[in-house]
Amino acid sequence: MPYVYFQTFGCQMNVADSNDIGERLFTHGFRSSDDPAKADLIVVNTCSVREHAEQRAKTRIGEYGRLKKQEAQLWVIGCMAERLGESLKREIPEVDRVIGARSLEGIDEVISSVFPDQNVDFKGIEATDEASEFVSVIRGCDNYCTYCIVPYVRGPEASIPAAIIIDTIRKKAGRGVKEVTLLGQNVNSYCDAGIDFPDLIRAVAAVEGIKRIRFTTSHPKDCSEKLIRTIADEPKCCRHVHLPVQAGADRILSLMNRRYTAADYRDRISMIRSLLPDADITTDILVGFPSETDAEFESTLALVEEVRFTAAFMFAYSIREGTAAASMSDTVSHELKHRRLKQLIDVQTAITREIYTGMAGRKVRLMISGRQEKRDRLWMARDYGCKRALIACDEVPAGTILQADVVRTSGMTLICERTAL
Numbered sequence: 001m002p003y004v005y006f007q008t009f010g011c012q013m014n015v016a017d018s019n020d021i022g023e024r025l026f027t028h029g030f031r032s033s034d035d036p037a038k039a040d041l042i043v044v045n046t047c048s049v050r051e052h053a054e055q056r057a058k059t060r061i062g063e064y065g066r067l068k069k070q071e072a073q074l075w076v077i078g079c080m081a082e083r084l085g086e087s088l089k090r091e092i093p094e095v096d097r098v099i100g101a102r103s104l105e106g107i108d109e110v111i112s113s114v115f116p117d118q119n120v121d122f123k124g125i126e127a128t129d130e131a132s133e134f135v136s137v138i139r140g141c142d143n144y145c146t147y148c149i150v151p152y153v154r155g156p157e158a159s160i161p162a163a164i165i166i167d168t169i170r171k172k173a174g175r176g177v178k179e180v181t182l183l184g185q186n187v188n189s190y191c192d193a194g195i196d197f198p199d200l201i202r203a204v205a206a207v208e209g210i211k212r213i214r215f216t217t218s219h220p221k222d223c224s225e226k227l228i229r230t231i232a233d234e235p236k237c238c239r240h241v242h243l244p245v246q247a248g249a250d251r252i253l254s255l256m257n258r259r260y261t262a263a264d265y266r267d268r269i270s271m272i273r274s275l276l277p278d279a280d281i282t283t284d285i286l287v288g289f290p291s292e293t294d295a296e297f298e299s300t301l302a303l304v305e306e307v308r309f310t311a312a313f314m315f316a317y318s319i320r321e322g323t324a325a326a327s328m329s330d331t332v333s334h335e336l337k338h339r340r341l342k343q344l345i346d347v348q349t350a351i352t353r354e355i356y357t358g359m360a361g362r363k364v365r366l367m368i369s370g371r372q373e374k375r376d377r378l379w380m381a382r383d384y385g386c387k388r389a390l391i392a393c394d395e396v397p398a399g400t401i402l403q404a405d406v407v408r409t410s411g412m413t414l415i416c417e418r419t420a421l
């Protein structure tokens, strides 16, 4: 029985792709391995979003090339595979196959041709102890934000037919999955024969066995009232909206080609807060974009202080060759970018801590995600929004929903005690 070892870099969509390919390999008779030196197939799923991400992946692929069994296969898939193509084989000769992000649909044929002895449908997928899984619903991106390589490597937007998504989620529910996170670079662009993203959420909510639905990412320009009303009406939908703002100054938003103003963004936040008053709102922010002034950075800080995000992914801009922003010359120095980033992180971290501390004494509905490794009776969980929690209780399966009191907070974790439902 052959063994496959997976290494996944990058975003949740890559995690979803790796899971999907893993499932296909299992139906071809593979089993998973946690030791690349013993695996018959090593699959490295790569990210291109930053130069640094590609360098890390190349280093790791080189290591796998040196330690793999002589007859083992080394496949590089995903965004870097799409961007660099067969040139990767010249750079790292131990690589056997390069399968770009846009060609993953055809991976069954590659598996069958490289491993012809492996029967399809060798064995069904076993029950899972993972309560929560990702499901891609739309691939690619048409937005061309000027700093981003994704539209070039992932291609134009293509919605996965709703029937396929629902069938995938039914199968997951049959294996014991309780929560799905619907993924796309811009889920609000989802459209399949008149079914839009809010319609898709309702269809997913009708799948028996699914208790919670999450999704990411919403582009602010397309975040509709219909979507937020659907979340408000649908009890299975978690109260969490991830809405990347990127910057708080209109000139920078325009240079980024984000196609909304800071005022538009504030309007979206007001709409979300009025329809979903308890929702966690999170964001992504990029500081030090070419020509960003001190005053423009201050606008970003002011927006962060005003909106009070539950959490934020914060980055210093770095040049990505092949994007429109790479040709913008008026760059912000490395030191200044990192000083701004630190200042922003300090502001956001204080807000996040205040939000967590303010949860003490509140009742929450937690979904158990798994056991906390170091402690016997301690379980990791997530609330109805996006907050992490720990709860002490006896053996409880992942995916169980518990009512709990927040007794205190520790950094960015809610410490909870179980209460009767």
Ligand code: SF4
Residues within 6 Å of the ligand: 141, 142, 143, 144, 145, 148, 149, 150, 151, 185, 186, 219
């Ligand atoms: S919306 Fe913008 S940042 Fe997001 S993937 Fe598309 S181009 Fe990149």
